[in-house]
Each structure stands twice: as structure tokens, then as C-alpha cells.
Amino acid sequence: MTEKEIDQVLERINSWPRLAFLHLPTPLEFLTNLTEIYKGPEIYVKRDDLTGRGFGGNKSRKLEFIIADALKKGCDSLVTWGSYQSNWCFQLALASRRFNLKPILILFYPDKEPENEGNLLLNRLLEAEIYFSQVPAGKVVSRDFALDKIKEILPELTARNLHPYIVSVGGSMPLGSMEIPLGAVSYLLAFYEAWRQAKNRGISFSYVIHASGSGATQVGLLLGTKIFSPKTKVIGISVSDDKAYLAQEVKIIAEASIQALSLKIVIEDEDIIILDDYLEGGYGIFSPKVTQVIKLLLQKEGLVLDPVYTAKAMIGLLDLIRRGFFEKNDKILFFHTGGAPALFAYGSQILSQ
Ligand SMILES: Cc1ncc(COP(=O)(O)O)c(C=O)c1O
Numbered sequence: 001m002t003e004k005e006i007d008q009v010l011e012r013i014n015s016w017p018r019l020a021f022l023h024l025p026t027p028l029e030f031l032t033n034l035t036e037i038y039k040g041p042e043i044y045v046k047r048d049d050l051t052g053r054g055f056g057g058n059k060s061r062k063l064e065f066i067i068a069d070a071l072k073k074g075c076d077s078l079v080t081w082g083s084y085q086s087n088w089c090f091q092l093a094l095a096s097r098r099f100n101l102k103p104i105l106i107l108f109y110p111d112k113e114p115e116n117e118g119n120l121l122l123n124r125l126l127e128a129e130i131y132f133s134q135v136p137a138g139k140v141v142s143r144d145f146a147l148d149k150i151k152e153i154l155p156e157l158t159a160r161n162l163h164p165y166i167v168s169v170g171g172s173m174p175l176g177s178m179e180i181p182l183g184a185v186s187y188l189l190a191f192y193e194a195w196r197q198a199k200n201r202g203i204s205f206s207y208v209i210h211a212s213g214s215g216a217t218q219v220g221l222l223l224g225t226k227i228f229s230p231k232t233k234v235i236g237i238s239v240s241d242d243k244a245y246l247a248q249e250v251k252i253i254a255e256a257s258i259q260a261l262s263l264k265i266v267i268e269d270e271d272i273i274i275l276d277d278y279l280e281g282g283y284g285i286f287s288p289k290v291t292q293v294i295k296l297l298l299q300k301e302g303l304v305l306d307p308v309y310t311a312k313a314m315i316g317l318l319d320l321i322r323r324g325f326f327e328k329n330d331k332i333l334f335f336h337t338g339g340a341p342a343l344f345a346y347g348s349q350i351l352s353q
Contacts, residue, residue: 057338118345187220
């Protein structure tokens with residue numbers, strides 16, 4: 001893309017409503033000890049666990065746009081869904097409350113009624129309105145299933161004179177009240193932020209690696225690399241779905257983003273790199289490797305990984321290094337997408353591994 005075209009894209013994004021309530025830019029750090037231990041490529045981390053407001057994380061970046069969109073549309077509440085320990089749901093509830101919107105959450109749980117721990121504790125303290133629904137363990141619910149649950153509660157919300165803004169899990173898929181994939185757009189800007197920090201330090205990344213769940217983070221990073229750093233490849237480590245399914249989701253969000261931003265970019269199938277080898281049993285299920293990697297990063301780098309997302313992404317990164325996937329002179333950017341509160345909900349499960 002030419003500089004003029006890049007300016008036009010940034011201008012377009014900057015013309016959309018956005019509430020600045022985060023601590024940006026987040027730091028870009030070199031992981032000295034991890035790089036030394038693995039004797040492979042240089043490993044850097046983008047500290048999006050420090051986006052600020054309620055323990056940080058990737059969802060807050062998305063919510064800067066989404067909450068602004070809800071306010072612009074005159075809504076007084078937000079409705080979404082996720083797992084009972086969903087970081088997205090907590091961050092949405094937090095941002096909603098801050099801007100006087102009512103958070104309404106449909107939370108899915110396996111097995112027994114969840115304890116008020118981690119993100120659920122925080123949602124209780126925020127006095128989010130919560131509707132629970134039981135589902136099988138290890139999987140995330142389908143979009144249709146979740147939308148049906150929303151349809152069930154909508155008449156009651158309307159009867160209470162609420163004007164809800166409906167947004168998909170992760171703020172990813174354009175549906176409900178969000179026509180533009182605002183979550184992905186926020187991650188295009190996140191890559192731009194990281195790319196500028198790296199450029200100032202004379203670094204150029206060969207790969208970006210991150211935890212991929214509902215797809216918008218991956219789309220944003222992918223579009224960002226295409227625009228600012230076309231040689232950089234993005235690898236999404238799936239935490240929930242098989243790679244064929246997630247690739248399709250990424251494709252849909254990417255196409256909608258390209259259209260919304262009038263980008264002159266084509267995302268080929270081979271651009272969408274997703275690995276589903278590190279599910280470790282499925283969404284929200286843990287293995288001894290999860291515990292080991294959390295300990296390693298905490299002890300060697302003082303980084304807190306969460307067991308559901310970032311630990312699995314880090315397992316993937318370290319396995320790729322071990323298997324010689326990267327060149328020694330590659331520079332890798334691990335996007336730390338947050339998730340710390342969930343760690344405190346799974347203490348005994350993690351320690352028993
Ligand atoms: C900590 C963390 N990392 C990564 C992700 C995945 O982001 P996305 O849903 O945009 O793929 C999530 C989503 O919930 C998350 O909470």
C-alpha cells in the first residue's frame with residue numbers, strides 16, 4: 001500500500017467514534033530469559049495484558065469502539081454471551097458500567113453451577129445482569145445457539161423499556177447491533193502501534209503469534225501486517241475450534257473488515273495460519289503443559305499467562321521453536337492478550353496438574 005493509501009485507512013478509522021479509556025500504547029518488551037533458554041529466535045512480547053481498566057486484555061481495545069458505537073446508537077444496555085469465565089464478558093461489563101450502560105450477559109457453563117470466582121466474581125461486583133445456561137464441557141457454543149438464547153430474553157428486555165446493543169462473543173462477528181467488525185479494526189490499530197514501536201527500535205518481526213478464539217484479533221493483526229509489514233506472518237493458536245472452522249470465521253470477519261475500510265488488500269487462504277495442535281483437550285480444559293508454561297513465564301519473565309488462552313498460545317510458540325520451525329535470526333512477537341482474572345478461578349485445577 002502507498003503512504004497515501006495508508007493515511008486514508010487511518011483517517012477513516014479515526015473518523016469512527018471511539019472512547020479513549022485505556023493505557024496505550026502498551027509496552028513492547030524483549031523476553032531476555034525465554035530467548036536465552038530456548039536458544040532460538042528473539043522473542044518479544046506486546047503487553048496487551050496491560051491495556052488497563054480491569055486487568056487489561058485484548059477485549060478492551062475492541063470495546064473502545066464498540067461502546068462508542070452503542071452510545072451513538074442511543075442504546076442503554078449491552079447484551080452478549082460467553083463462557084462463565086469469559087474475559088470478554090467481564091471487560092464488556094466493566095466498560096459498559098463506566099459509560100452508564102447496563103451489562104447483560106448470557107454465560108454458558110459445563111457441569112455444576114459456577115462459583116463466584118475470577119471473572120464471574122468481577123461480573124457480580126459490577127452487578128451485571130446474568131442469565132446462565134448449561135452446555136457440554138470443552139467446547140464454545142455455536143453462534144446460532146447463543147443468538148437463540150438472546151432471542152428468548154429480548155421480549156423481557158423490551159418490556160422493561162431497555163434498548164439493548166447486541167454484540168457477538170469477542171466483539172468479533174458483525175451481527176446484531178454491530179455492522180462493522182469493530183473488534184478487528186481495533187486490532188489493526190494494535191498491530192500499527194506495535195509496528196511503530198518496533199520500527200523505532202530498528203526491529204522487524206518475522207512472525208506474530210497469539211491466542212485465537214473468535215477470530216477478530218487474528219483478522220486485525222493480519223490486516224495490520226498486510227498494510228504495514230507485508231513480510232510478517234501471523235500465526236493464530238486456536239484455543240477452542242478446529243482450524244478449518246476458525247479459518248472460515250477469520251475469512252468472514254476479514255472480508256467484512258476489508259469492505260468497511262475499503263482496503264485494497266486480498267487475504268488469501270494461505271495467509272490465514274491457524275494451528276489447532278495446542279488445544280490441550282479443548283476450550284477451558286487444562287493439561288500439565290498449561291501449568292508448566294504458566295510457571296515458566298511467571299518465574300522467568302514475571303509474566304502472568306491465563307490458562308484458557310495465552311498459556312496455550314505460548315505452548316504453541318515454544319513447541320514451534322523446539323521443532324525448528326523458526327530461523328535463528330527470526331524475531332517473534334508474542335501478543336499477550338490478557339486474561340489474568342481467569343487464572344484465579346482455576347487455582348486447584350491448575351495446581352493439581
Ligand atoms: C485472554 C484472551 N486472549 C485471546 C482471546 C482471543 O481473541 P479473539 O476472540 O479476538 O480471537 C480472548 C478471547 O476471549 C481472550 O480472552
